[in-house]
Amino acid sequence: MSAKADTGADRSLREGRKIPYVLAIPAMAFMFVFFIIPLISLLKSSLSTKPDRFKPHYAFTWEWSNYSDAFTRFGGHLLRSFAFAGAATLLCIVVAYPVAYFIAFKMGRWRNVLLGLVMVPFFTSFLLRTLAWQSLLADHGPVLGFVRSVHLGGTLEWLGVLDNGRLLNTPLAVIGGLTYNFLPFMLLPIYVSLEKIDRGLIDAAADLYSPFSATFRKVIMPLSLPGVFAGTLLTFIPATGDFINAQFLGGTNEQRVIGKAVQSQFLNLNDYPSAAGMSFVLMAIITTLVLVYTKFMGTEDLA
């Protein structure tokens, strides 16, 4: 993460040491007040009790049971969220890697155009895209219509893609929706790391009679791992908290994910301490997983 020495850096240091700090202060102050302080306030409310269950107000009492409740009452929600997010992240890698590779190595001067096209879904509402999937996968929608017309229903049922002739309201629909919505977040970092690879290394491997599979395994893949790493974090973390896909594409069972539970505890049930406890449990699990993952993948450059 250390910044490389810029050409003019030393000189600038001589000119004025205060300027960079002045430039950094507004953003840092804003993040402190509206990111760090809210987290502290959430932490405090997660250790509070609610004296009157019909009033939203709560008092700080070192109430640890909000944390254990998160596991006992919402363990299933947590497990489901992590399973959906994990499956979607893996699928994202499987789909995004070849596409990123294709754009980086095969597309020459059209790279920027294709990369731009990958970004197009970003400019369409996340909710509308998910609702579009809902209408596509619906029982009388075009996807199932096509499956029926080519008589693939039985095979897909056997493969587990269809559930009693349905696509919508299944775990697979939720995972597919998550994969769809987070794909660009996986693709862009992988692309960036592939694009940075010095083509000379690949040519050198070929000159030394390395077959492509070996070049890929020993040169391209290791050098692209930082991208996979960054993409995994950018996909997995938001996907665990997401409940839009579960809400629109899942059935009543799939809809019971942790994000939805936190939101309804906050906004419908006004039980802030227990919702705050759940939020911190979610954060703690994610942080642990990220640390373990970082240990194995070991890369220092996320941004």
Place this chain on the structure above:
Amino acid sequence: MSARTNRAGRRPWGSYVLYGVAGLAFVYLFVPLFRIVQLSFNVQKGKKNTSWNGFTLDNWANAFKSSNYIDALKESLKVALWACSLATVIGALVAIAITRYKLKGGTFINLMLVIPLTTPEIVMGASLFTLFFNEGVSRGFWTIVIAHTMFCVSFVALTVKARIRGLDWSLEDAASDLGAGPLRTFRKITLPIITPGIAAAFLLSIALSIDDYIITSFVAGGVKTLPRQIFDGEKIELPAQVHVIASMIMFVAIAIILVSSIAGNRRKAHLG
């Protein structure tokens, strides 16, 4: 740019598989977008525009007739303009600070910018909610602006940082050696080289702000942004108008992307 060399050992069938997978992935990316465009030309039956009944241009002719969705869109645009302008200014400044200068607290600043990206939205929404609740701040337009600014700052700062990392700052020194004052150096040298990165960051943050539902739902109070209106209203009514507006934005985005990337290619070709 390196010459396009032929890499030995590349199997043709591997290439075909790659082309196939990439093609399918692009189809996957665009299928729901085509669906949205298709539904924008749909004859709507009932309150929800979700299944295909036939072709019409009526929806496009009446794209902006007043409705809850148009009000919500206006609200979203207002939020995005405030939040993204603010986020772009302070995000770009901090990006310049950590890229341009050797800073002592650089690692810490970087960390402060990256952590929000690795925090689930639901946690950010919940924490802002408790802050506003504890301080007795009533939730509404300005709390949405604050929340959006907060999550856009990181994206802006990291985008600008990535864009200006490789720039040649010695041009600034050259300008001042030739007698340009600091203001003139900034206007003539610094501003032109950082502008493309900042513009890209601004556009990205607009897209993020207009699209946010989860954090907004915690801090909005009674204010309906477009995503909130869609989430709360789609069970009752989802007019074709929504699909028309989404299609318009999509077409404009595609046009901007194509023009800017082709222009970029031209520029590169000129420079050799």
